[in-house]
Amino acid sequence: MLTQHTSFFKRPWWGVMALTFSAFIFNTTEFVPVGLLTDIGDSLNMRPTDVGVMMTIYAWTVSIASLPLTLFVREVERRALLMRVFTVFILSHVVAGIAPNFEILVLGRIGIAFAHAVFWSISIPLVVRLVPPEGERRALAMMSIGTSVAMVAGVPIGRAIGDALGWRATFQIIACAGALGMAALWVTLPRLDTQGSGSLQSLPKLLKTPMLVALFAVTVLTVSAHFSA
Structure with missing residues (x-):
């Protein structure tokens, strides 16, 4: 009976839903400080404008850390890696929620940014690996739903929590949501060994592909413009 129960939750789409929920959490925490700057x-x-610098620090940390961190963890089994990512995510939110000053708050946000960088580097390939080829586009669409819902509902919910319980409670509740996401991923994901993990030696080959270089350039410009604004 226990084996049947466990195998039920190992079905591919449960894992996709767990990753979708995780995407919602990560994108919510990325933008939720916008609604809390005054508090x-x-x-x-x-001043709220001075507090807003932590959004810039977060964005630049993610952009700079994504490639080296992804290369650093390239050989780590993916489910175990997600557990470590969520551990950093949760502890960093606890630090942010109890921060006595701005410097400690920024330190907590940098920890969250490190977790963010690794999560988004591995989650898209993972969600595709979980499902059969004919379900890949549907799985990717579900991940994008998690991101979109975070923008539409996650940030206002975070603001409402901040109004009712204080801004620190928002970070602590996101930490609790992170614990739920971590548990869901542990239960639903199978062991996922690395596949086609990149290396420093592979980077020159990527830069020799004009279409990829153009895509990278457009992405850098778009994201930089977005976060600068």
Whole structure:
């Protein structure tokens, strides 16, 4: 009976849903400080515009850390790696939620940014691996739903929690949501060994492909413009 119960939750689409929920959590925490800048500033005796620098620090940390961190963990089995990513994610939210000053708050956000960088580097390939070829586009669409819902509902919910319980509670509740996401991934994902993990030696080959170089350039410009604004 236990074996049947476990195999039920190992079905591919449960894993896709767990990754979709995780995407919702990661994108919610990415933008939720926008709605809390005034409250954080009042709490730490800072202007909201000065507090907003932590959004810039977060964005640049993700952009700079994504490639080296992904290469560093390229040989780690993916389910185990996600457990470590979520551990950093949860602990960093706890740090942000109890931060006595702006410097510690930024330190917590940098930890979250490291987790963010690795999660998005591996989650898209993982969600495709979980399903049969005919389900790949549907799985990717579900992941994008998690991202979209975070923008539409996650940020306002975070703001509402901040209004009702204080901005620190928002970070602590996201930590709890992260624990739920971590548990869901542990239960639903099978062991996933690395496949086609990149290396420093493979980077020159990528840069020799004009279409990829163009795609990289457009992505850098678009994301930089978005976060600069």
